[in-house]
Amino acid sequence: MPPKAYKVPLAAAPDKPVKLADLARRVGVCVTTVSDILNRPAGTRYSAATRERVQRLAAESGYVPSRTAQQLVQRRSGEIAFVLTRTLGNPYWARVLDAVERELRAQGYRIQLGMADVTSGAGADRLSAIRGSQVDAAIIGPVYTLQHLQSVERALRGSPPVVLFGYDLGVYDAVLADDYRCGQIAAELLLEHRHTRINYFCGPAPELERAGAKCRGLRERLATCGAFDPAWYTFCFDSGALADIAAVCDSFTRRWRAAPPSRRPTALFCHNDQVALVATGAFFRAGIQVPRDLALIGCDNLPESAHLVPPLTTIDNHVGEQMRLVVETVLWRMANPAAPRRVQVVAPTLVVRESV
Numbered sequence: 001m002p003p004k005a006y007k008v009p010l011a012a013a014p015d016k017p018v019k020l021a022d023l024a025r026r027v028g029v030c031v032t033t034v035s036d037i038l039n040r041p042a043g044t045r046y047s048a049a050t051r052e053r054v055q056r057l058a059a060e061s062g063y064v065p066s067r068t069a070q071q072l073v074q075r076r077s078g079e080i081a082f083v084l085t086r087t088l089g090n091p092y093w094a095r096v097l098d099a100v101e102r103e104l105r106a107q108g109y110r111i112q113l114g115m116a117d118v119t120s121g122a123g124a125d126r127l128s129a130i131r132g133s134q135v136d137a138a139i140i141g142p143v144y145t146l147q148h149l150q151s152v153e154r155a156l157r158g159s160p161p162v163v164l165f166g167y168d169l170g171v172y173d174a175v176l177a178d179d180y181r182c183g184q185i186a187a188e189l190l191l192e193h194r195h196t197r198i199n200y201f202c203g204p205a206p207e208l209e210r211a212g213a214k215c216r217g218l219r220e221r222l223a224t225c226g227a228f229d230p231a232w233y234t235f236c237f238d239s240g241a242l243a244d245i246a247a248v249c250d251s252f253t254r255r256w257r258a259a260p261p262s263r264r265p266t267a268l269f270c271h272n273d274q275v276a277l278v279a280t281g282a283f284f285r286a287g288i289q290v291p292r293d294l295a296l297i298g299c300d301n302l303p304e305s306a307h308l309v310p311p312l313t314t315i316d317n318h319v320g321e322q323m324r325l326v327v328e329t330v331l332w333r334m335a336n337p338a339a340p341r342r343v344q345v346v347a348p349t350l351v352v353r354e355s356v
Contacts, residue, residue: 084097
């Protein structure tokens with residue numbers, strides 16, 4: 001039986017949005033039926049013809065669902081927390097934030113940003129605040145020590161789903177770059193260029209084992225030829241502050257210039273592009289020419305790295321793809337809370353320029 005016709009037009013006044021009741025009256029069904037079809041999984045219990053009429057009329061009329069109503073029905077806030085445990089002083093983390101925000105927005109979610117140092121009480125307080133803010137899930141990273149993991153667990157116990165990025169700690173879902181392979185790639189390129197004294201520059205403190213995968217990849221790939229000298233391993237506190245990196249670079253240049261030429265490293269794999277950018281300037285001021293005196297490889301493929309003099313050879317860990325997978329994993333975990341843990345690793349690629 002065809003639906004009852006009404007003489008009143010469906011289109012609302014310019015300043016008055018179309019409501020569910022308007023659609024229901026036009027189709028000849030109750031408001032609950034229209035709401036089920038447009039806003040709830042229960043809409044599948046209605047006939048295909050009824051669903052098609054409601055959906056077509058909604059599209060033609062310009063009906064816009066109420067986000068608040070949908071969230072109440074679905075018991076969702078529409079917000080996902082993003083807790084960054086590093087500062088935006090390193091432009092890499094700004095790229096991470098931009099990428100995850102765009103991916104979340106494309107999926108219809110808003111981002112709740114928290115900057116938290118999980119090594120401090122303030123970090124734990126930030127995570128606890130997120131637990132009480134009714135977000136649908138939390139994305140957190142990078143967290144790479146057992147102590148930091150325990151801090152996260154204490155603060156987030158009983159919280160919505162959690163996905164970590166940057167490192168896999170064996171508990172939550174995780175998305176990460178293959179840092180070990182980054183080190184191998186750097187070693188292979190430098191050996192190809194016949195370097196015999198290669199080292200890792202401005203890496204994390206040795207006790208941060210999980211954060212040292214790049215260095216391990218470099219060191220183990222060089223083990224057979226003896227090109228890695230641990231005496232020249234240079235670490236830097238991971239503050240993201242350019243002044244901290246500059247101080248390490250200046251100390252290294254003084255030591256390098258004081259050493260006999262036969263003992264000096266001829267190539268460095270930098271912990272990231274930010275380190276390589278600061279090092280290039282420090283070496284220039286010290287009269288050390290890149291790559292004639294000292295070859296450099298960065299990591300992260302920051303856009304700025306292509307504009308150095310010389311342009312920086314680096315390793316791209318595909319931050320956009322990582323954040324796409326992070327958001328995909330968050331949404332999957334929200335829909336599959338009891339599923340086995342998922343870990344995804346993004347393979348890096350070499351970007352050859354002129355610093356080697």
